[in-house]
Structures are given as structure tokens and as C-alpha cells.
Amino acid sequence: MEARVQYDGKTLVSSSDGDSPAHEIPIEVQVHTKTFPDGDLTEQWVTITNRSQACVRIERLDSVQFTLPAGSYELMYFTGSWGLEFEPVRRALEQDVSLHNQSGRSSQGIHPWFTLFGDAGLVISGTVMWSGNWIWRFERQPDESWMVSGGLDDWEFYKDLMPGESMESPHVAVAKGAHSDLDETAILFARAGRTRWYPKNLLSETLPVEWNHWWSYEDTFINEETFKQNVDVAAELGFDVATLDAGWFGPSEAGTHWYDYRGDWDLVNTVRFPNGIRALSDYTHERGLKFGLWCEIEAVGESSTLAKTRSDLVAKRDGQSLGYVCFGNPDAEEWAYQTLHRIISEYDCDWIKLDFNLDPGAGCNRTDHGHGAGDGLYEHYLGYYKVLSRIRRDHRHVLLENCSSGGLRIDLGILSQTHTTFLSDPDWPEHNLQLFWGATTMLAPNVCLHWGYSDWLTEHRCQKFNPHDPALTEHQLDYFVRISMLGGIGFSQKLPQLPRWIHDRYLHHAAVYKRFVSKFVAHADLYRLTEQPKRFGAGARWAAFQYSMPDASEHLLFVFRLDGATSEERIRLKNLQADRQYQLAWLSDDRTEYFTGSELMQDGVLFRELREEESSLILLL
Secondary structure, eight states, X not given: OEEEEEETTEEEEEETTSOSOGGGOOEEEEEEEEEOTTSSEEEEEEEEEEOSSSOEEEEEEEEEEEEEOXXXXXXXXXXXXXXXOSEEEEEEOOSOEEEEEOSSSTTSEEEEEEEEEOGXXXXXXXXXXXXXXXXXXXXXXXXXXXXXXXXXXOTTOOEXXXXXXXXXXXXEEEEEESSSOXXXXXXXXXXXXXXXXXXXOHHHHTOOOEEEOHHHHTTXXXXXXXXXXXXXXXXXXXXXXXXXXXXXXXXOSTTOOXXXXXXXXXXXXXXTOTTHHHHHHHHHHHTTOEEEEEEOTTBOOTTOHHHHHOGGGEEEETTEEEEEEOTTSHHHHHHHHHHHHHHXXXXXXXXXXXXXXXXXXXXXXXXXXXXXXXXXXHHHHHHHHHHHHHHHHHOTTOEEEEOBTTBSSOOTTGGGTSSEEEOOSOXXXXXXXXXXXXXXXXXXXXXXXEESSOOOSSOOSSOOOOTTOTTOOHXXXXXXXXXXXXXXXXXXXXXXXXXXXXHHHHHHHHHHIIIIXXXXXXXXXXXXXXXXXXXXXXXXXXXXXXXXXXXXXXEEEEEXXXXXXXXXXXXXXXXXXXXXXXXXXXXXXXXXXXXEHHHHHHXXXXXXXXXXXXXXXXXXX
16 A cells, blocks of 8 residues: 655655565554455555654555456546536556546546456456545556556645644445446445445435425525425425525525525525525425425635635635635534534424535645645545534434535545435436436445436526427326436426326326335345446437345336337346246336246347337336
8 A cells, every 4th residue: 555755855655565664664554444245345445644753744645556467457437527427438458547536526527436347257346435536546567467546636635744643545445246247346335335334314214205496496486485385286296305405595685696695504585585494494394395405515605704704714725715615624614513503403404405516626725724735625525524424413314415516526435424416417318317327336226316307497408398398298207207216316397387197197106106116226236237328319228227126036127218219129137036937017007927037037028119218117026
């Protein structure tokens, strides 16, 4: 395990395997490894301690390092940007490669995950469990083997350790499979997440059906009466949560915009919400729903009172504001906790949507915050994790949703502190399928939250859903909704204005999700039965996912025919008992068939009657 340090005017490299003489390097490197009982998955991190009598500067600290034998390898990873998350890249590993993120947000630009496909069916997947800058290095050695290392990116990073002081690297998880099957390592990650990493509470475990006001109203048309009207219909539909997104706070004067006042979380826009937020929360609870609220707790708006009166909390680089509160400052960490604690308590919140809409880059380099000039971003994320941990401890009933311009900070570090993560702001059908296929290479389906095809107020080239379109068919609507059923489910629609037939279909789908689907999303292993669908007519045009309970007693099959797909497709299932006869019950229509496990795995099910933008939902017993 490599650590690069400066000591006594020299730059030295220490390795946990004893490559460097211990007397030359006055640091102690401890490697920590957790193993998991469900398969070949390890979680690893490093603690480094200064054992000298002088300051030691840490310039690089890998969390993991291992060697792969010489051979042929194919590297797979995902790039990501706003509305274009989980875009796959696959290429032969032929020369040194470095995958890294320097935006300050873990999945802005590139996601913190990779997979190597090697000889004889070898599959190795790794992910850095960290929300800031990270790195994976793949370096060819003289003997043609490959050295793989990763963890915290050393770009613009250093940390000065005083005598006796320690630091801990980000955790890294690595999973191995043996059959050239990405599902093997994905299932290991999902099982570890559910048993070891993800927080849980009563609300998160129910997989609640959420309504959020944002895309249909944004801040322009949301107000107290509109929110209440939507709550009334959400209750009729059997939804569980109503979330008030951005636009609830800030000055009431015309011409002001909430974005400029982020940080002033004590301000409520009384023009839109004359009776305040607690009255809205109480109304939501009276109608039998949980109440959710959006907050960008890290952000500082340019016009906010916080920016003017508490400049000591603001992250700066070379004297310029970075637009966020630096949680590397203990005072800022405490301010954030107290602010969230007050919001949750005063407004009786059950769900907090935590957003973050900027790139910190290398982060804060102030030296009056309690951190050094080189470790401001590192300390910010440690502070943020502490705030989230305290909130979960003191408000055990509250579900915390991770969001960052949609899906630009998705990682297992933040998923160890929050209950679910929002995958992307846009939500058109093939985009949703691409996201889900990609996200579940690292995450279990139950922590992947996305909305069904939303009725957007603003213009977007792909957000074309119109519930009032006379050409809209029932099979298309069902297709849109079933895609969102694959994980945590939500809607952003003008519920009171829905045509009656759509209202009734949403009522039906919410009931089906709760009765049949949610237990599979919460507990089952996920198998991808097709390649990844992609945006803009690319990728697989049939998409199929199989949920299989851990004891393989029950299975649930989703099948989608995208636009541009072939007229028929044979879908072969996995993880079945070859000699067992299975009953296939179509939940989408009154149809039952019987096949042996061997037939389903070898020959598959032939789908030839689905129209474009039509789907099937099938229960296997």
C-alpha cells in the first residue's frame, strides 16, 4: 500500500509490504480489510499515523493496491454529466490508464466504479466509497502484469500530520466473479450494501411511493393551495410521501430568486406559503401522507445573509468563494447540524431531500477553518458524513435522500449515510432504463430513486410526456410507470389535472407496486437479461430484468420493448432450478403459462406480441 510523504525535506514512499526501510519513514501504515460471507468481496482502507517528532506531509495515500497477472483485460466504466449519467465505456486495457474525478463530486464527469473482464471468465469490479475526488490507476509492470491502485485522488491534495496524528483513507470495495458475468459482482455489492452499508429506518424499508412537486410546477407555480390539492389526490392514489422541493424558502419580494438565498433556511416565502411550512406539513399528515422537504444545506447563495454575516463558514480557494459551506470547519459542521435539526423539528419532516448543485473542484484552501490548505475537500466530506450521521441518530424516523444536480454525486460513501439516491433530473423512458442498468452495477435497486416520465413545465428535448395527449395509450402509460417501478418509485405530475383514466391507472400501479413489486426491489438479487439500453435510440432496444429472491423461491420479470426494437425477442432467465416447473403469471394481463427451469434458462420466453413502448410484468412461482 503506497503512501507518499514529505519528511525532513525529502519525499519518501512507504509501502505496507515493507518495501521501504522502516527507519527511513517515521509513519505507521495500517491496512484494514473487511470480508463478506456472501462471496468474494472485500472492503479495504488505510490508516496512517505520524510516529515522528515533526510534521509529516501526506501527499498520496492509496486505499487499495493489488496485482493482476499478465493477460488480456477489457476495462469498463461509466462517464456522467447532467442528464447523461451512466454512459458506458468499454476498451481493451493495453496501456497505463488512470480513471479519476477532479470535480469535487464523485460522479460528475465519471462514476467511481470500474470492471475488468479478464481471461478464463475473471471479473473484477471496484468502487471508491467516497463523495469527493477519487482515482483508479491501472499500470503495466515490466513482467506484463498489472498493478491496480485506487482511493483518494492526489491532485491538489496534501495533509499535514502533527506528531501522533492519524488520518484514514476513503474506503474501497472490490468484488470478484468467475463467469464473465457482471451480475455476479453487482449482486455482491448489492448484498453488502443491504447488510453492511446502507442505513435503514421504518420509512425507507417500506419503499414509499413519493410525489414531488418540482418538474410540473418548479418554483414559479408552486404555492400552498397547489401543494394541498396535490396532497389530496396523492392520498386518493395510495401514495405515501409528498415532497416540497425548492422554492419554499427565501424572500417574499418579487424579483428575488431562492437560488441566491441558499443558506438562509430560516426564510419562508410567505407569498407562496402564507401559513408557513408547518401548516403544510400538518395538512399532509392529516391526509395520511409523510411530508418531505428539499434543502441544499451545503450551498451558500450570493445574496444570502449567511454569506454576509458568517463569511467564516464559507469555503474559499485562493480568497474566492466556492459557493458552499466548508464542513471542514467544525463551526460550519455544527451550524449545518443545528439548521437541519431545526428544520426537521419545526416542520415535522419525515423526508429530507439533500441537494448539491455545484462543483467544489479541489475544495477549500483556507487555513483558518481547522483544516490545512491541501485537505479542505477531504475534511469537508468527513464533516458532511458526520452531520448526516448525527441527523440519523437524532431523527431516526427521517428518510434522507441524496441528490446532486440529479445524479452527480452517487457513491457508496454517501450511500453509507443516506437512505436513497436520486439517479438523474431528467426521466424519459430509455434514459431511465440506461440509468437503472448502470447504477445497479454498484447499488441495490432499493436505494435507486427515480421518477416515472414527468410532465415538465420547462423545455427539454426529451421530456415530451403529456398526460393530455389524445394519442397516449394505456400500454404506453403502463410502460412509463413500470420502468420507474424497477427501484424506488416517484412521480412529478400535476395530479389534480390528470385525466380520469390516468388517475385510475396510477392507482392501479401504486397498488401493484406495494403488493407485488416492492418486496423484490427491497430484497431480491437483480439479473440483467439484456445489454444496457441507451439514450437517443442506441444500445439494446429490448430491456429485461429478473428479480430473484435470495432463496430462489420467487422471481419477478420485467420486460420492455423500446421504440426501434425488433418485432420479437427471446428472453432467457437465470438462477432457476432446471428440473422445477414454474408458473408464469402475467400481472399485466390475465395470462398464465408453465415452463421448466431448464426451458426458461436455455430456450427462454419468446415475446412477439408486445408493441413498441409496451411492457410485461411477470411473477414466477
